Amino acid sequence: MRYAIAFLLLCGTFRVEGAWKAGTAKVDITPTEPIWLAGFGSRTRPSQGVRHKIWVKALALEDETGAKTVLVTSDLLGFNRRMADVATREAERKYGIPRDRLALNASHTHSAPVTDTVLRVAYPFGPEHEPVIARYTEKLLTQVVDVIGSALADLKPATLEFGQGNAGFATNRRRVRLRNLPGPVDHDVPVLAVKGADGAMRAVVVGYACHATSLNDDLVSGDWPGFTQIELERSYPGATAYFVTGAGADSNPLPRRTEELSKHYGGALAEAASQVLSQKMTPVTGPLKAAFGTVDLPFADVPNREQLQARLDSKDQYERRHAQYLLKRIEQDGKLWDHYPYPVQVWQFGNAFRMILLGGELVVDYALRLKKQYGWMDTWIAGYTNDVFAYIPSLRVLKEGGYEGGGAMLVYGQPSPFSVAVEELIVDKVERVNKALH
Ligand SMILES: [Zn+2]
Known part of the structure; x- marks a missing residue:
């Protein structure tokens, strides 16, 4: 009997430790020719050089049921629906990864190339730049599919841990001009650590809710999230660092516009993540349950x-x-079109934490509302995932108006601001997707 218990304990321990497999991969997406940089309408010429390399990275996770899930992060302004459709379709065809188990997040760096039609109305460039952007986009999509394959090919036994820290540099940017507005921010720093069987750090995934707009010159870079990843990969040799953008649509890093400040913010987030990693974190067991769906968001006035x-x-x-x-x-x-199919994705990591991955430029109210609803301690909100096609205002921001409330619909080439139903439709859809987790 004693032996039987010892055997069961041993098996139990073995099962938990052997539950996860993880694979990491990254691919260099630094442009090889001058190309228009994304995010600002004020630039007047294509890129003039490279500050640091930019990357697409994939983290593949296999839980104890054998289900494989892939998180893709990128030093890009955003993937749009067409790009996500191509990448997810190919990933399913080539590797059998279902739609609900693949997420494509963008850091929203304003120093990466324009991709496809994202934010197209913002840019004053002439038709001679179109082929450069088309070339870059098509190569990028091949690289995204390939890096997913590389991460899956790298699957090895791993342990996962989750924790949260704080970083204070995100500032509510709507208050810069209108100081009578409320200024909510989300300063949480969710961190997922992935270690190998030998205990060595293999991946650090860190989230933060703030625009990557510290630099607006003509050099290619990942902006401050680029510096965060560089710093973390330096601190944890052999590990791949991933940045996941949160609900930072109405947050900017302020003050900004120098490389020194950009490095400062990047370093601050890396330090916040390192502090989480140096303390006791929550062990993450499987299974990893996933679900994906879309909800039609109506426009107010086409x-x-x-x-x-x-x-x-x-x-x-x-x-x-x-x-x-x-x-x-x-x-x-x-x-x-009089509505837009909005992507909502939820990943539940055992009993440890839940990732809610939403499309578009998500304002901070969604993070605060959804964390209140699903748990402040164990909810990770990602915006800028699967389709960056518009700002996503809360009802408050929609009613206040301004750039995030509706003005930005112009530069995104959408027909008009959203209807007042936008927030409730999204929050309701998150719950439906949550109920569909499998
Ligand atoms: Zn933005």
């Missing part, structure tokens, strides 16, 4: 052809380009 034609003479260059962009779409498709 313009017709006549209204758009009238805007072609607007004094505002963005309004003019927006009208041109939408009129072209009417020409192609016969009409404009």
Whole structure:
């Protein structure tokens, strides 16, 4: 009997320790020719050099049931729906990874190349730049699919741990001009540590909710999240560092605009993650349950052809380009879209924590509301995942208006601001997806 208990304990221990497998991989996506950089409408020329290399990274996880899940992070402004469709379709075809077990997050660095049609109306570039962007995008998509394959090929026994720290540099940017507005921020620093069977750090995944806009010159870089990853990979030799963007649509790192400040913020987040890693973290057991779905978000006021034609003479260059962009779409498709399929993904890591991965430029109210609903200690909110196609205002921000409330719909080439139903539709969908976890 004593032997039987000892044997069971041994098996129990073995089962938990052997439960996970993890694989890491990264691919260099630094452009090899001058290319227009994403995020700011104010740039007047393509890239003039490289500050540091930029990357797409994949973390593959296999739980004790054999289910494989892949997190992709990137030094990019964003993947759009077409790009995510291509990558997820290919990952399913080549590696059998189902849609709900693949997530594509972007750091939202404003110093990476323009990809596909993301934020297209913002840029003043001429048609000669189109082929460069198309070339870069297509190569990137091949690299994304390949790096997923490399991470899956690297699966080895691993242990996972979760914890949270704090970093204070995200500032609510809506208050910069309108100081009577409330200024919520999310300063949580969720961290996932992945260690090998020998205890060596293999991957550090760190999240933060803030725009990667500390630099606006013409050099390619991952902005401050790039510096965070460089610093963590230096601190943990052999480990791959991943950055996951949170609900930072209305947060900026302030003050900004120098490399020194960018390194400072990158270093601050790396330090916050290191502090979490040096303390006792929560062991993460499986299984990893996943679910994915979309919810149609209606637009408030879709313009017709006549209204758009009238805007072609607007004094505002963005309004003019927006009208041109939408009129072209009417020409192609016969009409404009009056809603948008919004991607919602949830990953439940055993009893340790839950990742809620949402599309678009998510404002901080979603992080605060969803953490309150699902648990402050064990909920990780990611925005900028699977499709960056618009700002996603809460009802408060929508009603307040401004850039994040609706103004940015112009530069994203969307028909109009969202309807007032936007927040409730998303929060309701998160719960539905959560109930569908399998
Ligand atoms: Zn943004």
